[in-house]
Amino acid sequence: MEKPKPDPRTSIGARLKEFEAAEVERILAACTQCGKCYEVCPMARYSSAPTADGKEVVPGVLAVLRGERGSEAALGWIAVCTRSGVCVPACPDAVDPRMMMRLARMTALGGRGLPKQIETHQDADYFDRVRAFAELQLTDEERKEWT
Amino acid sequence: MAKAVTEAVTEAVTFWYGCNVLRHGDIIHACIDLLRALGYDPHPVGGPDYCCGTVKDANQTAAGGMATRTVGRLNERGARVVAWCPSCHSHMHDFMQHTAERRFEMSYLVELLHARRAELAPLLVHPVPMRVFLHRHVGFNDLVPVNRMVPEILHLIPGVEVIDSGYLAPGYMCASFAGLPKALEDIHQSTAHAAKEARADAVVSIFHQCYRELLGLDAAGAIPVYNYMHLIARSMGLAYEDEYKAWKRAGEGAADLIGPERIAKVGVTFYERAILPELKKRPKLV
Numbered sequence: 001m002e003k004p005k006p007d008p009r010t011s012i013g014a015r016l017k018e019f020e021a022a023e024v025e026r027i028l029a030a031c032t033q034c035g036k037c038y039e040v041c042p043m044a045r046y047s048s049a050p051t052a053d054g055k056e057v058v059p060g061v062l063a064v065l066r067g068e069r070g071s072e073a074a075l076g077w078i079a080v081c082t083r084s085g086v087c088v089p090a091c092p093d094a095v096d097p098r099m100m101m102r103l104a105r106m107t108a109l110g111g112r113g114l115p116k117q118i119e120t121h122q123d124a125d126y127f128d129r130v131r132a133f134a135e136l137q138l139t140d141e142e143r144k145e146w147t
Numbered sequence: 148m149a150k151a152v153t154e155a156v157t158e159a160v161t162f163w164y165g166c167n168v169l170r171h172g173d174i175i176h177a178c179i180d181l182l183r184a185l186g187y188d189p190h191p192v193g194g195p196d197y198c199c200g201t202v203k204d205a206n207q208t209a210a211g212g213m214a215t216r217t218v219g220r221l222n223e224r225g226a227r228v229v230a231w232c233p234s235c236h237s238h239m240h241d242f243m244q245h246t247a248e249r250r251f252e253m254s255y256l257v258e259l260l261h262a263r264r265a266e267l268a269p270l271l272v273h274p275v276p277m278r279v280f281l282h283r284h285v286g287f288n289d290l291v292p293v294n295r296m297v298p299e300i301l302h303l304i305p306g307v308e309v310i311d312s313g314y315l316a317p318g319y320m321c322a323s324f325a326g327l328p329k330a331l332e333d334i335h336q337s338t339a340h341a342a343k344e345a346r347a348d349a350v351v352s353i354f355h356q357c358y359r360e361l362l363g364l365d366a367a368g369a370i371p372v373y374n375y376m377h378l379i380a381r382s383m384g385l386a387y388e389d390e391y392k393a394w395k396r397a398g399e400g401a402a403d404l405i406g407p408e409r410i411a412k413v414g415v416t417f418y419e420r421a422i423l424p425e426l427k428k429r430p431k432l433v
Contacts, residue, residue: 013211019245020207042285042317046330080327082318083237085286101240102204109205116205121326125421126202127195130166132413132422134194136405137172137390147169147194 020112024065024103030095033058033064037087040076047076067114073084078104079118153285156313161224161251162189165232166198167322168355173387177380178231178256184270184383185263190224191197201238214243227252229259233287233320240290261296267303271294271382274306279378280347281309282357286319297353297375304382310345314338322356331360335430339369351375362395363430398427 004034035054038044050059060074070078078101087097099124103112111115134143162182164175175191182189197220218239221228228251230236236255243249255371260267281303282292298309316334318324326332338361342350349371351359358374365372372392380387394401400411401423410418 005432013208013215013246016211016214016242016246017207019242043330046327057341080330082323082327082330084284084317084319085289088289102241106204106207111203111205111207111210113207120205123325125417127198128417129421129425130169130195132417133167133169135412136409137169137175142191143194146191147196 017112023099027095027100027103028062028065030093031058031062031100032093033062034092034093036090037100039094040086040090041077042084042086043079043080043082044077044091046080047073048079049073061100061104063079064108064117065100067107068129070108070117074104075108075118077101078108079120081105116146157186159188159190159226160384161221161226161228162191163197163221163228163230163232163235164191164193164428165230165235165355166194167359169194169229170359170391171355171374171389172288173380173389173391174355174374174376175231176387177376177383179384180385181270181376181379181383182229183259185266187229189229190226191223192220199232199235199238199243201234201242210242211240211246214238214246218243218247218249222247222250225251231256231355233291233293234356237287237290237319255291255293257293257296257300258291260300264300264303267300268362269302271379273382273384274344275304275378275381276306277378278346278348279309279351280312280314280338280342280345280349282350282352282361283315284314284319284321284354284357285317290403293353301351301375301378306384307378310347312341312345314341320354320356321360324360332431335364336433339364339430339432342370349373359391362392363428364432365392366395366398367429367432369430369432394426398429399423401426407410 033055035058038054038057044050051073057073057077060071064070081101083098085098091097106112107114108117109120134147168174175322179189179191197217198213199217200210203210210289239253281298288294301307301309351373352361353375355374361372364370393404395402
């Protein structure tokens with residue numbers, strides 16, 4: 001019997017989604033919610049709901065990873081993460097909090113198929129602008145060969 | 148111009164420059180010349196068709212599709228990939244290589260230049276008298292120690308003095324602060340103040356995403372700004388014009404420099420809506 005062709009709508013990026021799901025499970029199992037990652041974060045002060053105690057924030061981040069509604073403090077922190085990575089050596093449980101926050105951000109933005117919980121800066125012209133600068137900066141031949 | 152240290156090509160590489168560096172054709176061309184001078188045969192690739200997908204956090208189906216396509220294309224080339232963009236390099240490390248089997252070696256350009264310092268030094272023949280304040284971020288450095296490597300590379304240039312500064316901006320590059328204007332404003336101000344306090348001649352960025360943002364300081368007359376590759380190119384005797392800097396300094400008048408023919412290629416309406424505001428943007432300085 002002929003093998004059915006995979007539905008491209010579900011197969012595109014399937015391995016990436018599997019990897020992300022496995023990472024979420026690993027993080028949920030490893031994190032002890034000590035809050036050290038939040039406490040060393042240089043971006044926490046830019047959160048819309050800053051707090052002094054990381055133990056109050058991290059459970060909300062894990063909730064987002066589980067597909068639940070995040071706390072205001074957690075969503076505020078997720079929205080300002082810019083991948084400083086200072087959290088990585090601060091974590092006593094080898095969680096890789098930078099990956100935790102990246103996955104939480106993807107999830108909270110609705111990128112992993114769950115309801116959107118935060119808004120982000122959207123640049124509708126992003127790729128058209130890149131193409132326009134290629135027109136301005138490269139020759140026709142270079143654009144044909146390189147882009 | 149400095150002579151190539153190696154007559155024969157030693158290795159074909161794919162030079163994966165990324166997307167947003169297309170604002171800076173001079174940087175792309177200088178990197179290609181530099182790789183050739185070091186004995187590589189670089190094939191440059193980049194732009195939206197080689198996007199890593201890191202900008203698609205809000206759509207992982209799209210991000211996965213882009214990563215699968217780009218890893219596939221780089222696999223087809225087979226050669227070692229030398230990445231310019233820190234976003235592409237870290238996204239490959241963290242996510243992309245999980246979408247498809249990666250069949251190529253991967254280096255970040257700074258890593259490669261640092262490893263080839265002995266061959267790079269004789270290419271840097273022209274003095275660049277400049278006291279440099281290096282704009283560093285705290286992120287990315289754990290993947291590639293650029294905050295140590297770039298000063299060590301710049302020290303090879305006659306005349307360059309890199310100020311020993313403990314300055315570290317949050318995040319991993321300035322463009323990721325696009326939606327956080329207060330934080331970006333703080334970075335601009337702290338960079339300008341620290342550079343002036345250190346009596347620097349110029350701020351030098353490691354990443355093009357920072358260069359683009361920091362150029363507002365240059366255009367506002369606060370302090371000259373360069374990318375580290377500009378200093379290498381100048382010392383090698385490469386004479387590519389930094390047109391983006393000229394456009395940024397000109398602001399509203401950039402159209403005169405770009406010229407009607409090139410503006411027509413991208414469309415007047417698009418230029419005025421999507422490019423001119425970026426060229427006119429200046430930081431708030433206290």
